[in-house]
Amino acid sequence: MKGSDTEVNLAVNLAERFTKLDPNFNIAISGGGSGLGITSLMNGQADIANSSRPLSDEEKEQFKALNIDVKTVVFAEDATAFVVHKDLPLEEIDVETLGKILSGEIKNWSEVANFELPINIYGRQSSSGTHSFVKKKLKIEFSNTAKEMTGNAQILEGVKADKTGLGYVGAGYVAHDPSASQGVKILKIKENDAIGPVSPLDQTAINKGIYFFQRPLYQFILAKSWEKVRPFINFERSDLGRKLISDHGYYILENQKNEI
Known part of the structure; x- marks a missing residue:
């Protein structure tokens, strides 16, 4: 296998x-x-x-x-979770803004919230199914400045060490091992005004099929x-x-x- x-x-x-x-x-x-x-x-x-x-x-x-x-x-x-450093003052993000960040259109957190830091993207290599899934869901091409990591663990370690970082990992990976998510914050995702911010760890939301990245x-x-x-x-x-x-x-x- x-x-x-x-x-x-x-x-x-x-x-x-x-x-x-x-x-x-x-x-x-x-x-x-x-x-x-x-x-x-x-x-x-x-x-x-x-x-x-x-x-x-x-x-x-x-x-x-x-x-x-x-x-x-x-x-x-599964659900894909988007993570930032635990000290980044952000709790949620909407789908449109997320797409602009990952494509490189938005390069600084000041365009998203009231703090000024450059955004570092921690993603996967092109052979990754998660890379392909996120790209297709958001209908984007990833920024050429995005760091290509070899797996969930490497992405989490990168974001833990980088207060400006944004990464994506399998929600099952962080849910199964809470210690893996220490030092990062899992963002809630807002698809539109009709559906409020949803966490990838919300079993009820997943069962209803309302989390955007499941x-x-x-x-x-x-x-x-x-x-x-x-x-x-x-x-x-x-x-x-x-x-x-x-x-x-x-x-x-x-x-x-x-x-x-």
Whole structure:
């Protein structure tokens, strides 16, 4: 299993629990980003690709050209959290302003609130599904001054050390490990006047589908590997698997509770 850094900690925990139930099941897990996981499927270097985004049209064509059949499983839902330094006097931000910051149109916090500091952006590399998701949701191209980090932990460490920083991470990552979010503040996101500021950690809001940056999490599986992978997928859908997903701060899809 390779791919999304958003999903990697959860995947490791699920695998550890499942292999205790079935010691004959062996699985190796690594991150590197959704794009890397999908490429690993194409190259025969993985059976499962974790991805925080759907396959692109180009990737679908590549699988078709390689005559590779892929099954898709949506096993949870995640929200992307936007974080700033804990001392930055800001609690919420609207979608339009956020897009202008990440694209580089707004470069100083003075254009957002009553304090003057240059804005440093901490983001992900282009192979990241989270990078792609944020870019598509906001319909922007990222500023060329945005720092490209290798994962959630590196982004959080960057923002903790930078009072001017703004970064984005998987909400499940910070919800599962409160110590990871010490030193940063999770901003509430305001989509429009009809929907007030919403936190990515608000379970009720996620269930209602009103947080702007929520998304399904995917697992793409080689069809030829399906039979050996299926016991693990069914574990994810079991009561214990679903509890582990929830305990990690991700959101359960109620219609996914059945074996396949």
